[in-house]
Amino acid sequence: MTAECPVLYCRRSSARFLSKGSRSSGRRADIAAGTDEHMSSPWKLVSQSADPEVTEERFADWPPRLSTCDSPEQPPPALSAAQRLAARLWAYGQPPPPAAGAWVGGGCADALAQLRRLTWGESFELVKELDCWIADDCIDSRCVPRLNNMEWNVTTLQAADLRHHTLSQSAHAVRLITRATVSRMNCEGRRRVQLVWSDKPDLQAQAAVFRERLSSYWRDLAQLLSHGAAHLPQLLVPLAFERMGNHASDQQLHGWIKDMERVKDMLRTQLTGWVQDLQFSSKQVEHYEVEEDKDGPGNLTIRRPLLSERLLRYQPWSPSFDDDYSALCKERQPEASQMFSLAHELYAFHRFYWYRTAERIDSSYGDDVKIVDEEWQLEDRSHATLSVDTDCVQLLVNALDHPTCPLEDLPLEAVKQREQCREQLWDDVVQRSPHIPVTSYLAYTQRANINLCLLAWMAVNSYGICQDVPFSLIQSVHDARCYFDSPDDQSCLQSNATEAICSVSRAILLLKCRDFSSIKTSHNCTFTTLGSLWVYSRSSILDQKLTEQTLNYKNSLTNATLKYKDFKIDSLKPLEISFILINIIFRFSTAGVYMYLPQLRNLPGKILLSFQITCITQILCSEVVYRMAGVPDLPTAVLIDSALTLLSCFWLNSFCYHMYACVRHLRLPDQLLPAEVSQLFRREVLCVLIPWSIVCVAAVALEKTSKYHLIHSRIVVLAGISVSVGFNFVCLGLLGYMYLRNRCSMRQLEIVDNKKFASKKECLFMSVKAIIISGTGIIIRIGFHQAQGIAQLVYYMHLVTMVQGPVLFVCFVCNGTTLPILKNRILLWWNPTNIPAGLELCSAAERNLARRNNEQSPFSESSL
Structure with missing residues (x-):
């Protein structure tokens, strides 16, 4: 075939020649159209013309027209987009007609003369091989021009000759690649391996040939697809310019070109995934197995692995460019909707043809043998x-x-x-x-x-x-x-x-x-109209049209996502800072009072002071240093914060145990000598720091050794806090038990006292103190933190914990014992000569007597 007679026109000539032959012209029309009744293919031909010559002449007309069986007047959006774009591409990519006389005396006349001398069998073989020749020629890149990646600018786009030349060249390349794709599909359908049941060695030999042929088919399609993915995005900029960009000014056009290049990159990313899929398909064919069908002796079964071409049907029919970005980019680019719509059409055109290549080969082999796909264990992970x-x-x-x-x-x-x-x-x-x-x-x-x-x-x-x-x-x-x-x-x-x-x-x-x-499976009958021939196949199409149901579904996912939006609420940040400052001020005030008043420097007072210092350090580290300075890093800050929380729980353990020991041994804290207080406090500090150090070292070692042990380190810290709070509950429970037992004993002895245990105000104060001392607030706070999906509630709980400083000050300082002493000491600053009642100066004898009583009280209690 010479240059004056392109393959396209010679194919048309051979089709016309075959349609005029003797015997069954309908049979030859089937052959020319690419079907064979012996193939039992699901593709069928419905002729709209009684004249086979007209039928075959119209068969060569492109582009194909697409519709659906159920509603031909309303085809699916993806097919409609492919049809619209195909019409434009075929208008640009139509090669020039042959020179005058070429049909008579040129190369085509010689080719027709040779064709007329062919026998029926030779004609049939020619038609079978013609598709394979077309595909092989394009796979080797001989059918498409060498790609010159044009860098479009204002000058090149406005040059009509250059733009039309480049557009026609790329459109012609896409046209030839698409024809080669269909031809390769038809070639594989005619030359496919006929699997026949026989003995095992012969069957394995057939299976090897089958795998090699099918692998070659997918390799060829991947090569063609790579050509198409390279040429198709090149059409985007010039096509878009002719549709929408030729009326813009030079300054607007510069930004327009930049935006179109970005859309082209997005389209190329989508097409690259298809290339990778077809390459993977060719590699997976070697894992296909051919064996006897257990349900039907004498029949064959092809077992395909999970990773086969059947997964291609899950590829989306259309990208989300037009749906998601058109309105979003309208302010930046008024023509964004048309840009993304054109990219959508290019992708739909591409998607349609490559889906058919997979669907056709499946139906071709599926009529002769049973195809069984490997099933994966599809356990539902929706609630993981x-x-x-x-x-x-x-x-x-x-x-x-x-x-x-x-x-x-x-x-x-x-x-x-x-x-x-x-x-x-x-x-x-x-x-x-x-x-x-x-x-x-x-x-x-x-x-x-x-x-x-x-x-x-x-x-x-x-x-x-x-x-x-x-x-x-x-x-x-x-x-x-x-x-x-x-x-x-x-x-x-x-x-x-x-x-x-x-x-x-x-x-x-x-x-x-x-x-x-949101993917719904619908069984549609899809027509592909080739001129006056309607070729259709019934297939399972994954329709992803944006119906009202899918839109509501996307909105529900968006709402589920946005609940994670606010781990900190910006509108409450001033309130948070105020609460943190108030908390720090009142905690420092409480610690200062305990250090200033001698009456509070007993053993329980020192323990509570240590608790306050620990809490102040925790707030300064987490709320001030980390929030303001950003140091240390967040994981280290979490470790420090958790460790100080655990230490404050251990101080409460020491305080609760000391309360229980005092009541159990009938020995009040004020009866201890200063030296004994210091000795007991050092022992308490040792008892607190030893378990705290063990837990902290274990947590740090787990978290710093490997990130996979993060959950174990948190469990260790949480277990330590839980055990500590549980110990507080045990101590407080024993105190309550001893109170009820003593009260019951006094009633048995008929000892009646008209005095109430405490007023309502004192009961309220004691209840709040019990909650603080038991660590219940810490457990409640941590419990709220586990509710990860409710960011606002956790944030509100965080704000509530910042009120603990004022609460501690009111409960432990503003009571009937401490507040009068503090008030008198403050009044002495202003007027040292005004001595309040109860603080009068006493003689040396009275002071010596009081000291002697304090020294003798431990011996009397021990003897008791």
């Missing part, structure tokens, strides 16, 4: 939870709450932050920690317990952090299977650490989350 970094969750929520137009350039810091977030989330997913106990408010801002499926959706939705990661579905399922089936060995992953979370999340949403899947 995972502990992840809250900084990443905050980034995902912010991206959904305040989405940015993808046409804008992200700052380099934001790009790095997204990549770091993807790596951090993957580390969290690999750890598989379903719930990490929260021991402080800082820990709450560090880890979030989130639904696994919701996290996957947050990561891979249109506004998430996976926009620049190609959607390779087979790779995603492979990575997800590696993650679920090989939890201790992640070396089987095909994605790198930066993209693994995106890959696995996509597969999780498709195969593991029934409550989070």
Whole structure:
């Protein structure tokens, strides 16, 4: 075939020649149209013309027209978009007609003369081989021009000759690639391996040939697809300019070109995933097995692995450009909707043809043999939870709450932050920690317990952090299977650490989350209209049209995500700062009173003073140093905060035990000598620091040794706090038991006292003191922190804990014993000569007598 007679026109000539032959012209029309009744293919031909010559002439007309069986006048959106774009591409890509006389005396006349001398068998063989020749020619890149990646600017776009030349060249390349794709599909359908039951060695030989042929088919399609993915985005800018950009000024056109280049990059990312999928399909064919069908002796079964071309049907029919970004980018680019709509049409055109290549080969082999696909253990993970970094969750929520137009350039810091977030989330997913106990408010801002499926959706939705990661579905399922089936060995992953979370999340949403899947399966009969021939196939199409139901579904996911938005409420920040300052002031005031008054420097007073100093240090470290200075890092700050919380619980343990010991031995704290108080306090400090050090060292060792032991370190700290608070309850319970027992004994002795145990005010004060001393407030606070999904309530609880300082001051200082003494000491500052009642100066004899009584009281109590 010479240059004057392109393959396209020679094919048309051969089709006309075959239609005029003797015997069954309908049979030859079937052959020319690419079907064979012996193939039992689901593709059928419905002729609209009784004249076979007209039929075959119209068969060569392109582009194909697409519709559905149920409602031909209202085809699915993806097919309509493909049809609209195909009409434009075929208008641009139509090669020039042959020169005058070429049909008569040129190369085509010679070709026709040779064709007329062919026998029926030779004609049939020619038609069978013609599709294979067309595909092979294009696979070797001989049918498409060499790609020159045009850098469009104002000058080149406004040059009509250059623009039309480049557009026609790329459109012609896409046209030829599409023809080659259909031809390769037809070629495989005619030359496919006929699997016939025989003995085992012969069957294995057939299976080897079958696998090699099918692997070659997918390799060829992957090569063609790579050509198409390279040429198709090149059409975007010139096509868009002719549709919308030729009326803009030079300044507007400069920004317009920049935005169109960004849309082209987004389209190329989508198409790259298809290329990877077809490459994976060719590699998976070697795992196909051919064996006898157990249910039908004499029949054959093809067993396909999970990672086969059947997963291609889960590829989305349309990208989310037009739906999600048109309104978002309207302010920046008024023509954003048309930009994304054109990219949508290009993708739909591409998606339709490559879906048919997979569907056709399945139906071709499925009529002769039984195809059994490997089933994965599809346990539902819709209610699984995972502990992840809250900084990443905050980034995902912010991206959904305040989405940015993808046409804008992200700052380099934001790009790095997204990549770091993807790596951090993957580390969290690999750890598989379903719930990490929260021991402080800082820990709450560090880890979030989130639904696994919701996290996957947050990561891979249109506004998430996976926009620049190609959607390779087979790779995603492979990575997800590696993650679920090989939890201790992640070396089987095909994605790198930066993209693994995106890959696995996509597969999780498709195969593991029934409550989070919006993909609906509908059985539609789809027509492909080739001129006057209607070729149709009945297939299962995954329809992802944005119906009202799916829109409501997306809104529900958005609302579920936004509940993680506020780990701190910005509007309450002034109130939080005020509460923190009030808390610090009153805690310092309480500690100062205990240090100033001699009456409070007894053993329980020193223990409570240590408790106050510990709480003050905790507030300064977590609320002042970390919040304002940002040091140390958050995990270290959480360790310090949790350790100081545990230490304050241990001080309360010492205080409660000392109360129990005093009542048990009938020995009041005021009866101890100063030396004995110091000795007992040192012993109490030792008893507190030893268990506290053991727990803290264990927690730090676990957390610093490996990040996988984070949950264990938190459990150790939480267990220490729980045991400590439990010990306080035991001590207070024993005190209550001894009070009730003594009261019962006094009643048996008929000892009656008209005095009440305490007034209502004193009972209220004692109840609040009991709650503080028992550590119940700490347990309530930590319990609220476990409610990870309710950020506002946890924040409110955090504010409530800041009121503990004033409460401690009122309960332990503003009582009937301490407040009068403090008031008298303050009054003495102003007027030292005014001595209040009870503080009169006494003689030396009276002071010596009081000292002697204090020295003799321990001996009398011990003898008692």
